[in-house]
Amino acid sequence: MTETELPEAQSRAIAQAVREALARRRISRQALADEARISISTLEKALSGRRPFTLATTIRLEEALGQRLREAAERAAPTLAAPRHAPEELGSYSRESAAWLEGRYLTxxxxxxxxxxxxxxxxxxxxxxxxxxxxxxxxxxxxxPFAQTGHVSVPNQSGTIYLVTNWQGQYRIAMLGRPTIQGEMYGVLTTLHAGRGSQLTPAASPIALIPERSAPSVAYGRITPDLPDYAACRRQLGRVCEDSYALFFTCPS
Structure with a gap:
């Protein structure tokens, strides 16, 4: 089975078709996942939009449901021209005005x-x-499993860039200053930290996004002080506070 990810619009249409099939047949998501031989986590993330459907997952769901989900997605494809500007709540920007943000970043x-x-x-x-x-x-x-997907807000007043995840009303936000001349973005991440058991605690930390073309050659993962990449990465992350891209206030004593 190929792991090719389907386009976002097609993935959304397939998610809607699966939800309708579940309601019509009165079966649970767990039962469908078991029948399709996929994990319930994979199904939940695809249905919520956190991760696109892959071709392999879609084929397995089609076999389990006995219907062609991709045909439903094609019928649901919009016939009107796509809008040229982002919604007002994201800053009403056009692709041309925000194209400089597109790319891959070492985070x-x-x-x-x-x-x-x-x-x-x-x-x-x-x-x-x-x-x-x-x-x-x-x-x-x-x-x-905790990798995030979401949308980008680029308001024209504050100059701050927001990377926003909204999963069932649960938000995770990276607030970044406008890129430097080299394209780096520095700011603060607000998220939830998994504690003991199922406890989730609000947390904030500095965050840096460095364009891959100018980023240090780093192996992704955990970088400890004994590794050669640590010093360069620590300098980059240190700029968040040293250059006042974000402020961190301590709790009162």
Missing amino acids: LRPSFGAAGALFAYRTEIAWDAEAARLVFREAERLDA
Whole structure:
């Protein structure tokens, strides 16, 4: 089976067709996942839009449901021309005005699980013509199930760039200053940190996005102080505070 990811518009249409099939047949998502021989996590993420359907997953679902999901997606394809500007709530930007943000970035933040270590992964920003907005996708994360996807907000007043994930009302936001002349973006990440058991705690950390063309040659994953990449990555991440791209206020004593 190929792992080719389907286009976002087609993936959304397939998700709708699967939800309708579940409701019509009165079967659970777990039962469908078992019948299709896929994990419930894969099905949930694809249905919620956190991850696109792959061709392999779609074929297995078609076999389990006994219907052609891709045909439903083709029928649902829009006939009107796609809008040229992002929605007002994202800044009403056009692709031309925000094209400089598109590309692949080495992303750095402190490791949440190892004191003193850094966490490196890739963030890809691209234009979604169907939805008329920039979208982002994280990859090469050690904790792959927690990789984020979402949309990009570029308001024209503050100059701040927002990478926003909204999963069932649960938000995760990276707030970044406008790129430097080299294209780097620095700012603060607000997210939830997994604690003991199922406990989730609000957390914030510095974050840096460095264009891959000018980024240090780094192996993605956890970067500890004993590795040769650590010093260069630590300098990049240190710019968040040293150059006042973000402010961190401590709790009152």
